[in-house]
Amino acid sequence: MPKNFKSNLQNRAVARALALWRKESGLSLDEVTQRVHWSAAKTSTMQNGLVPVLDAEVAALALVYGVDGVRRDPVFWGAQRALDPMTFDLLARGTAHCVGWTYPEVEAEANYVRVVALDILPPLVWTPEYAIALKSAQVEAVSEQGHRHYPEVHRTSAVDQLANGPSLRMDLILSEAVLRRAVGGPLVMADQLFQLASFAQLEGARVFLVPDKRGAFAGPASFAVLSFREPQFDDVVYLDSLHGGTWLESELERRPYLDTFERLLTVALPEAVTTGWIVKAAQHFKDNATV
Structure with missing residues (x-):
């Protein structure tokens, strides 16, 4: 080598x-x-x-x-x-199609994933109803983008690894706005947040919440930093966009996202407090749902 x-x-x-x-x-x-x-x-x-x-x-x-x-x-x-x-x-100039990766495929090879989700929850934790509600709100040209597909087999495998460790670890930072946005309606959101609270209890998962009172955040709404156990594979940053996913691999490109993650981690609520907020928000949606 x-x-x-x-x-x-x-x-x-x-x-x-x-x-x-x-x-x-x-x-x-x-x-x-x-x-x-x-x-x-x-x-x-x-x-x-x-x-x-x-x-x-x-x-x-x-x-x-x-x-x-x-x-x-x-x-x-x-x-x-x-x-x-x-x-x-x-x-x-786009005339030569190259073999590539989807986000779930790269995530399946990672051993540590750091996710910042300030607009919607990441695909790994979606309930089927939450996923359907998101897709129904998109225009057809966006929902058909292949990079937005997150197969159930990848989700099952990742959750299993997080539950049984130590092959995969994930740190997820959320904004308070994600807990308030009623994607799919109150009952769908209640189920989604209860599932998120369960996800936070997995051995390899940590979930942190950044409350609104901690200040606004200027930058892309969501991104993921993926790390690998093999020394010949550097960290990569993934950004989701309407036209396709973007991978950032150079140190210069990655650094702002790594620094942003670390900064948000310093102002986020502790794990136990975060879980309490999530359960409280879920119960609020459930109590105020009309059947």
Whole structure:
């Protein structure tokens, strides 16, 4: 592995595709070695994102694994983009589709997630009714965006990891406004907040509330910082937008979000107090619901 190499998300997406191709082919590392004429160790490090993957190597492995051009090309272009994303995007101007990640897929590989939710709750804690209410309020062009889909299998897996630790930890910072906004109506919101209170009791989860009296917050309403146990994977920041999700990977881009999270943590209510506020808000919605 190259010294001090950090594998960006694009390189890791390419690596993940190569690992899938080999699994589908049924070939062993030794069998691959005989066909591409490089070591088994090289194939292993490539498909684990431990080294930069070149486009020529992608093309060679596609031939070995019998992958057609439709599936090969996004990985081929992804290998080029991984080496210099900014230059690639400037030159390609959106004409070359690259293999990528959705937020749930990256979250599934993280071991620590820090979330700031100042407008709505994050997908991991949604009840089905809360999710439906959010989707019904969106215009069709937004609800159809693939990055907004959060499969139930990912939710179940993440909650299981948080409950049984220590493979995943999550810190969630909420604004008081999130507790007041009646998404889907009082009964839907009551159920959602009771579920949030239960989520806060999971072994690997911590939930904090920033009351209105602690001051206003200027900046993006919600973001997530994801960390990984592997030293070759740096933290990444995820921003959700109407046209698609945005990943920030450079230190310069990440720093304002990391600092903001730490700042909000210093002014947030303690965990136990936060849970009390959540239960109180849930009960308020339930008591004032009209059936």
